[in-house]
Amino acid sequence: MTGQEEPSSFRLAYVPGVTPTKWVRVWNERLPDVPLTLVQVPAADADELLRTGGADAGLVRMPVDRTELSAIPLYTETTVVVVPKDHVVAAVEEVSPGELADEILLHPLDDTLDWERPPGRPALERPATTADAIELVAAGVGLLVVPQSLARLHHRKDLTYRPLSDTPESRVALSWPQAEPTPDLVEEFIGIVRGRTVNSTRGRAATPPQAKAKAKAKRPEKSGRLADKSPRAGSGGAKGAKGSKSVKRGGKPGKPRRRP
Structure with a gap:
């Protein structure tokens, strides 16, 4: 750029x-x-x-x-049924479509689930939106089946939801x-x-190229590492360093010889 x-x-x-x-x-x-x-x-x-x-x-x-x-x-997503907090469904961990057979199930026009036939009994009219259907659930008109994220999006203190098994998923x-x-x-x-x-x-x-350049700048050069390991000038080399100890092979260190 x-x-x-x-x-x-x-x-x-x-x-x-x-x-x-x-x-x-x-x-x-x-x-x-x-x-x-x-x-x-x-x-x-x-x-x-x-x-x-x-x-x-x-x-x-x-x-x-x-x-x-x-x-x-x-x-x-997990499919859930939204119910009032005092509804009998709120007392269980999961519910099946058969257990909702006698309930009125709201089916909004913006429903995101691919139903052949929603469970329960249909309401007289379909709510225009999921938000409208949530209001009807709170009013005790019926229940609503939605993806879990939509239940969270429209969360209300007087409502809760439970997973619904054997149903379409979004x-x-x-x-x-x-x-x-x-x-x-x-x-x-x-x-x-x-x-x-x-x-x-x-x-x-x-x-990005600039990031690569920075990384390269921080990386130590190979030649520098090798130079650090090599003997310094005037050190006498590796052998000289060993020879600097006053120890003879097989002898005792540091004891001077007597002169005759």
Whole structure:
């Protein structure tokens, strides 16, 4: 980068519930000259944002439109059921769909789980958002099944949640518009989420030239180490050093001979 060039930037989209903090911190440490801008986007709009260039990459929920976007699955979330704290479900460690058969289950329009048929009995109307559904759970209207991160995001003191077994799970992925080759900054972020070290040969985040130069300057020269081990001028050499002791092989040290 020359002095006249403006620093480039990187726009990272993320959907509710996903926390990019740890990766952003690594980015800022490795590329302090490249600002990273976070763009929050509803899960249903993430693909369109990436396709239209609204972000360089995104932390999204699968499935992803693979015809125009590339994606790397990162992790799978636990599915939980959100209930009032005084609900019977709050007394157990885990619940199964069958145990919710008689409960009203809220199914918001922005639901991120790929249901064939949600468990329990459906509500008369579907809430517009997960946030709206949380309010209805607090009002005692019904229960809500969501990825655990969304339950944490919408945490309330009067609500709790428990893992729900044998249900769809939400997978989070890093996604970006398809291009050949992959843009350098996208490649950088791929390396960060995959845990590549700063010295990795992939991407421009490998050790910068100035860092390498500093490391080389601190490293002692081989010639200097060898010189330190060699005899100093005027020392008489290694043999001279041994000969300086007043000890004869087989004799006693330090006892002078008598003159006749």
